[in-house]
Amino acid sequence: MVKKYKEIAKSARSRLIKMHAASGASHIASSLSVTDILVALYFNILRVSPEKPKDKNRDRLILSKGHAASALFTCLAARGFFPQTLLEEYCIDGGRLPGHASINCVPGLEVSTGSLGHGLSIGVGMALAAKYDREKYRVFVVLSDGECQEGAVWEAAMFAGHHKLDNIIAIIDYNKMQALGKSKEILNLEPLAKKWQSFGWAVKETGGHDIEAIIKTLKKVPFAKNKPSVLIAHTTKGKGVSFMENKLLWHYKSPDREQAESALGEIGCL
Amino acid sequence: MRGAFINTLSKLAKKNTDIFLLTGDLGYSVIEGFQKDFPRRFxxxxxxxxNMAGIAAGLALSGKTVFMYSIVPFVTMRCFEQVRNDICIQNLKVRIIGAGGGLCYGSAGPTHHSIEDISIMRSLPNMTVICPGDPLEAELAVRSSENYPGPVYIRLGKSKESAVHAGIKGFKIGKGILINEGRDVAIIATGNMLHTASQVTKGLVRKGISACLISMHTVKPIDKDIIRSVALKAKAIFTVEEHSVIGGLGSAVSEVLAEEGKEICFMRIGLPDAYTKEIGSQEYLRSRLGLSANDIERRILEVYRKRIKL
Structure with a gap:
């Protein structure tokens, strides 16, 4: 089973490398960072069905770090929400898949994102609707760490804690890097877990590339009764491609043909 | 108008269980009844x-019709990017209810005035912009917004606005209301200037000038038909609004007029492009900033007489 997830992640990474190489789009390292989290969600945790993408009871996933859309697209395609061939239309003239997550561009994609700090509030709104409608679905919101510098994230966090929204789960892709450098140096997020705890959230931490561990942790949500849950997933920006890992350049640059081949080789998908 | 808003919303919410009301901690003596009657939807x-705008989007994505309420600058500008990205880009059924349009919060100062909101909201794709002119228009705007597609901004006044209409037949979002017919001067007014504009119209008529008055409650989409078929028949056209002359009703009407390719006598009457340093009530500020009925009448007469001499 674990091997299966690893294979899916490997294939997702290879596809998104090809997408970025073909289109020249930015943020490949952000997508590689969040790939394992999305694989764990789409292939185990989320109660979603490609046959019924608008089912009322489906779990919702919001990729609040919308710039990692290529990872989301590869996972949705792999899960069967749309044909893999559509991935070739990522960030090209006249294509159907934009650089940031956009509602209605493909089935299964719930919310348009791209500007940071928006997803958690929208997730809170969905969680409130679920409570009102007495539906059992959960709302998962994937945030970046740099995103937690946005004040709106904490407005939403305070609200969810106050209202004891146990049907919302935030997952932080904590790769410790942001657009211009290390988060620790730009605007330190620590102590991150304590911040969320103090806002009334139940916090867990895990390795963000250990799919088995992510699944194991997210199997039991909420983490505490009457509390929203947050999983701080420790990740590596550019994970899987040695020359991209923890290198700021790959927040912007897309691989040329040679680099793409070398990256695919490292992943084992050449 | 706030009373008309909340009473209408409460009536709608009794039948429509998808209606939610959110507030950013404002609305003392306005929202309590709704809160009491519909605690799970407030x-x-x-x-x-x-956060309120994002939550509104999340609820709307889940099939709810959401009214979000606060004082104009806070509910439009503080959360502008959430309104743009979460609500307008996704084209959601969120109704942004701004209380205290224009100079309603007189002595509270420029942080609480709204002189740019129509302009800003009008620039957003998918957004409809309504500025009711009296309590009845406010009621009908809220009622009509229930099943209207996409986001809607409703710019309310405050309280105790005078009624302009005895009744309105066939209120429709995007359709101006012809209140008075006239051939010499056409006055197009929006929002909380409607009552003053109505006084001005009566004053002009008393002076023997045939004055037409249109309530342009919807600034976006602007009613091109009424501008072409009614206003353009007058010798001079004036817009009246409690908003900066930049970007509001005056701009919306002038955009239509400019593309008519005709020689037109036109003037925007509104607030100057400035944050006022004056302190005082709405009425006082209006008189200081050229928006009293007397000021408006004087300005219209000046322009009109010049026009007639030509």
């Missing part, structure tokens, strides 16, 4: 308008 989000 949320005081706290002093956090960005």
């Amino acid at each position: 949320f005081n989000i706290g002093v956090a308008e960005a």
Whole structure:
């Protein structure tokens, strides 16, 4: 089973490398960072069905770090929400898949994102609707760490804690890097877990590339009764491609043909 | 108008269980009845308008019709990007209810005035912009917004506005209301200037000038038909609004007029492009900033007489 997830992640990474190489789009390292989290969600945790993408009871996933859309697209395609061939239309003239997550561009994609700090509030709104409608679905919101510098994230966090929204789960892709450098140096997020705890959230931490561990942790949500849950997933920006890992350049640059081949080789998908 | 808003919303909410009301911790003596009657569909989000707009989007994505309420600058500008990205880009059924349009919060000062909101909201794709002119228009705007597609901004006044209409037949979003017919001067007014504009119209008529008055409650989409078929027949056209002359009703009407390719006598009457340093009530500020009925009448007469001499 674990091997299966690893294979899916490997294939997702290879596809998104090809997408970025073909289109020249930015943020490949952000997508590689969040790939394992999305694989764990789409292939185990989320109660979603490609046959019924608008089912009322489906779990919702919001990729609040919308710039990692290529990872989301590869996972949705792999899960069967749309044909893999559509991935070739990522960030090209006249294509159907934009650089940031956009509602209605493909089935299964719930919310348009791209500007940071928006997803958690929208997730809170969905969680409130679920409570009102007495539906059992959960709302998962994937945030970046740099995103937690946005004040709106904490407005939403305070609200969810106050209202004891146990049907919302935030997952932080904590790769410790942001657009211009290390988060620790730009605007330190620590102590991150304590911040969320103090806002009334139940916090867990895990390795963000250990799919088995992510699944194991997210199997039991909420983490505490009457509390929203947050999983701080420790990740590596550019994970899987040695020359991209923890290198700021790959927040912007897309691989040329040679680099793409070398990256695919490292992943084992050449 | 706030009373008309909340009473109408409460009536709608009795039948439509998808209606939610959010407030950014404002609406003392306005929202309490709704809160009491529909506790599960009311949320005081706290002093956090960005979060309120995002939550409104999340609820709307889940099939709800959401009214979010606060004072104009806070519910439009503080959370502008959430309104743009979460609500307008996704084209959601969120109704942004701004209380205290224009100079309603007189002595509270420019932080609480709204002189740019129509302009800003009008620039957003998918957004409809309504500025009711009296309590009845406010009621009908709220009622009509229930099943109207996409986001809607409703710019209310405050309280105790005088009624202009005895009744309105066939109120429709995007359709101006012809209140008075006239051939010499056409006055197009929006929002809380409607009552003053109506006084001005009566004053002009008393002076023997045939004055037409149109209530342009919807600034976007602007009613091109009524501008072409009614206003353009007058010798001079004036817009009246409690908003900066930049970007509001005056701009919307002038955009239509400019593309008619005709020689037109036109003037925007509104607030100057400035944050006022004056302190005082709405009425006082209007008189200081050229928006009293007397000022408006004088300005219209000046322009009109010049026009007639030509």
